[in-house]
Amino acid sequence: MNKRLCALIGVLCFMLSCARDITPVTIAKTPLPKNFTATDVKVITHNSDDVACMLFAHNFAQGNVVYYEIIPAFDIKEIAVTFKGKTIPVAKQSWGFRGFFAIAPDEKPGVYIFSVTIGTKKVEIPVEVTKTKFLISTIPMDLGKFSKKEYLESPQVQEFIKVCAEKKQKAFSTQFGNLIRGRAYHPRDVHEVNSQFWSQRIYILRDSTTGKTQKVTRIHRGIDLNGDTGDPVYAMLDGIVVLAEMLFYEGNMIIIHHGNGIFTYYMHLDKLLVASGDKVVAGQLIGTVGSTGMSTGPHLHVSLLVDGVQANPMSIVPLPIR
Template identity: 35%
Template sequence: MKSRAFLPFWVLLWLCWLCASAVAAGLALEAPSRTAKGDAFLARAVSEKPVHTFRFHWQGKSFPVQAVHAEGLWQGLVLLPVDLDAKEGKGRLSVTCVGEERQNPERVGRDIVFFEKKRPVQRLTVDKKYVSPPADQLERIRADREKVRAAMADHLPQRHWSLPFARPVPGGVSSLFGVRRVFNGQPRGTHRGLDLRAAEGVPVTACADGRVVLTDDLYFSGNAVYLHHGEGVFTAYLHLSEISVQKGDMVRQGQMIGRVGATGRVTGPHLHLSLLVQGVSVDPQPFLAPAPGPTEQ
């Protein structure tokens, strides 16, 4: 009789432990089940228990995100990229968290399937120095790349961005992200940004709050402004005629940062907008507020 009573007691304890772990595991992860190569996606972690920092794990890297307490839950939002040239057909996203009551982080995860979008070919004619740069410019081009790399290493752990991003100019799209470019008959890679219609001199405004991390005249990009919106989300505004901010400035969404121009490798005045998420160029279009009027294509 004694042993029969003893057994249910331990079963009960075991059940209690199971229940406790289910409560402690009150951690949820929201993310899309499919994402196009070349797009970024939004992932959200939600915890019922206090959390200081969520850590999202994606494609071999870990991205810490400060938790925000709202409506009785701790939440963390992150934008994560899928490279346009991703070889894999899917990725595994997971999240862990470290909080006051969590010494042993739990992990929840899900698979995200990658799919291809159609990427048309675009033929353009530009000054031949932008197709085959002269030898004396190669060092400058290398130095430009290094400046951009250094700017992208900026550390801004608070999220200053929110969606959608404000349009930097009112005009619609003139060239899509991911278009394969042929300059003067020679293939020159892929267009890793979004071209927006705008006349020379039109004010260019910040897509979101952030910090100016680079302003310079770059060989291919012309006059360029790079902004960091926090947690690894950057935007870049290229081919400007004029730059009206300085490195280190904090800017607000909608604040003027320069004017549209035709500097660098261009066929005419327009704004090239890049969105760089965790170091990867992705399509800005899905995150932009809709264009006013009938100019959007």
């Protein structure tokens, strides 16, 4: 191919890649639906001559995400932050530093240390983690073909499950620095919970060859929000789409990386309105509610992963992120 043709193809590819950016973007009218009431935020503060620290959480309890701001009294380029001894990603802002960590749903209630190292100084802030009462459902759920052992164990299904797992693994191993510029949006325009975060649920598994029925207990690693097929689904935070396609259990799924290991993901969608690689802003319309994959009716399943820890996605919605 001659050089001029290569250049022309290059320009065309560039124009096509830019085309996505000029597509009109629909944003949710408000960050919070009218009926979303869990808007109160608890604060832990620390003030000394060297630094001001603030920790915000809907509750300093199991399964909650914590947002922190650190404002040093002097100009400093880098700080180190830990919770329970584990290093937490930090994002530098014009006014100081900020970041997030999550309290694991199975964290033992007790007092843990949030520490900030600024130069030679170290600040230790105790955080009292309380218990969250997660629901235990005792009614076994029949999931249609997903409750049939021979269907799940068929070679084609097993191969597809393997391919899907690899795709998710690739999406969750992407690396970006902080992409969050402001507060979180609710992923729907109404707040109606069908199934709570971290609830324990029982599924039926049938073996038609032996006629035996098994009960399988699973933890719900997200929240199910009510909706009809075609209802809007919004990105909760600014970020980059790292997966947008049909998977086996999840159905049409979108995974957004918000930087520093913070992911939100959306399952069982009817339509996918974004593609992998797209930049999205908080509140942007990304898809529509559906019932694809392992689902018994139209709803949105949304999950939040913070640096490898699963947290209630609703716990990030009221936080005063700036």
